[in-house]
Amino acid sequence: MNKQTLVIHQSDESAPVAGGKRQPADNALAAVGAAAIGNVLEWYDFSVYAFVAPILARQYFPKVxxxxxxxxxxxxxxVGFLMRPLGGFCFGRIADHHGRKSALTLTIMLMAVSTIAIGIIPSYEAIGAFASLAMLFARLLQGFSAGGEWGSANTFLVEWAPNGKRGLIASFAQVTTVTGTLLGSAVAASLSSALSSAAFESWGWRMLFLFGGLIGPIGFYLRRNVAEHLPAELKQPADPHAPGHALRKIAQAIGFTVVWVTSHYILLHYMPTYLTRYAHLSRTEALWSDSIGLVVMILLIPLTGALSDRIGRRPLLLGCCALLVVLPYPLARLLLSGVSFGTVIGVQILFGIVLAMYSGPAPAAIAEIFPARERAVGMSVGYSVGVAVFGGFSPFAATLLIQHTGSPISPVFCVIAAALLSGLTLWHLPETAHTALK
Incomplete structure (x- = not known):
């Protein structure tokens, strides 16, 4: 294992330093690149499940x-998301006590194993209920891995960022998350376009998960070959009041996360299924319209992250919450009115712009809630609980609402409620863009 290198953040905007000597810029870029690329591949694997959900329903459940x-x-x-808080706690503890790199290399290998497993599980017709149970186990393992991935990667990026650029640098944690989602959507759309419907449903969808297995050798190599970097604050004595303070901060992080994950999973992950079933688009059109919206979002996230370094995090975060209260209902009615494919793309682009307002400043803002000693575990647990409760079950809740109300418009009320809850949380959080990282 490489010797640990303690990083002490300076008050200026220079690169981090180790042992009193300035770190070469290319070392910093390599470290950020390793975290970013691994995050892309991790989130490709975790999100591609949602894009082929209707096929998985026919493959792994009784045809009632x-x-x-x-x-x-x-x-x-x-259910895979229920493991995320446990994974966030376990890997966050590893990151805070044994280094960010140790946690990141473990998460990427676990994700590879679980993703390959999904690609090779026999169908319900072949092995009956064991197929559903095997799928459940693989998703639980994915959730455990993903629970530690985002918090550790975001902590790594925030602690590398110089003062005055945390919003920009940390935004790449979300850029890579959305890029992984885009990669899953684009690969699914490409295979759906290249293969016949029968071939894609029979075996083509499995290629999506087997392709994700590449994260094993690629991601492990990238992360294993970067230096370890820990803030010097981790060497200081622990605060005896830290547990109580940490719980309050984790509660704030959960409230902060609600609209972030609810809107992400309903307006991005669930949208291809929604458009296919209720807006009468083909599967290929639905996937491509989602991909276009994701591209817009990816391009804008670094810009909104950088903008938050100048004007603060709160204006963008609260602005997004306000827009997600007023826009979803009329836009959903528009989608359900039988509009053209071009109009659907326009709506997806608008959603991408609005979500970028939150996703750009959010990684830095949530990290700034916690001091160094609690950062990885606090952020991982807070974010993972928010994702598990409000994000992972959002597609399920949307489908259930439609089933019980008979109205395809009903899922938008999940987004509106989430925006109100997070807006209230943000109103009581201080502005942290222009303060030193604790």
């Missing part, structure tokens, strides 16, 4: 009725 099978598939999608 399509909606019940789809509910079962999204339930397993959501």
């Amino acid at each position: 009725d399509e909606l019940s099978a789809l509910l079962g598939t999204f339930a397993i999608f959501g």
Whole structure:
């Protein structure tokens, strides 16, 4: 194992230093690149499940009725998120006590194993209920891994960032998350376009998960070959009041995360299924429209992250919450009115712009809630609980709402409620963009 290098953040905007000597810029770029690229591949694997959910419903559940099978598939999608807080706590503790690099190399290998497993599990017709149970176990393992991935990677990026550029640098944690989602959407759309419907449903969808298995050798190599970097604050004595303070900060992080993850999973992950089922788009059109919206979002996230370094985090975060209260209902009614494919793309682009307002400054803002000693575990647990409760079950809740109300418009009220809750949390959080990292 490489010798640990303690990083002490300076008050200026220079690169971090180790042992009193300035770190070469290319070392910093390599470290950030390793965290970013691994995050892309991790989130490709974790999100691609949602894009082929209707096929998985037919492959791994009894053919009673399509909606019940789809509910079962999204339930397993959501159950995977229940492991995320546990993974966030375990890997966050590893990151805070043994280094960010140790946690990052472990998460990427676990994700590879679980993703390959999904690609090779026999269908329900072949092995009956064991197929559903095997899928459940693989998703639980994915959730455990992903629970430690985002918090550790974001901590790594924030602690490398010089003062005055935390919003920009940390935004790449979300850029890579959305890029992984885009990669899953684009690969699924490409295979759906290249293969016949029968071939894609029979075996083509498995290629999506087997392709994700590449994260093992690629991601492990990239992360294993970067130096370890820990803030000097981790060597200081622990605060005896830290547990109580940490719980309050984790509660703030959960409230902060609600709109972030709810809007992400309903307006991005669930949208291809929604557009196919209720807006009468083909599977390929739905996937491509989602991909275009994701591209816009990826391009804008670094810009909004950098903008938050200048004007503060709160204006962008609160502005996004306000827009997610007023826009989803009329836009959903528009999508359900039988509009053209071009109009659907326009709506997806608008959603991408609005979500970028939150996703750009959010990684830095949530990291700034916690001091160094609690950062990885606090941020991982807070974010993972928010994702598990409000994000992972969002597609399931959306499908259930439609089933019980009979109205395809009903999922927008999940987004509106989430925006109100996070807006209230943000109103009581201080501005942290222009203060030194604790």
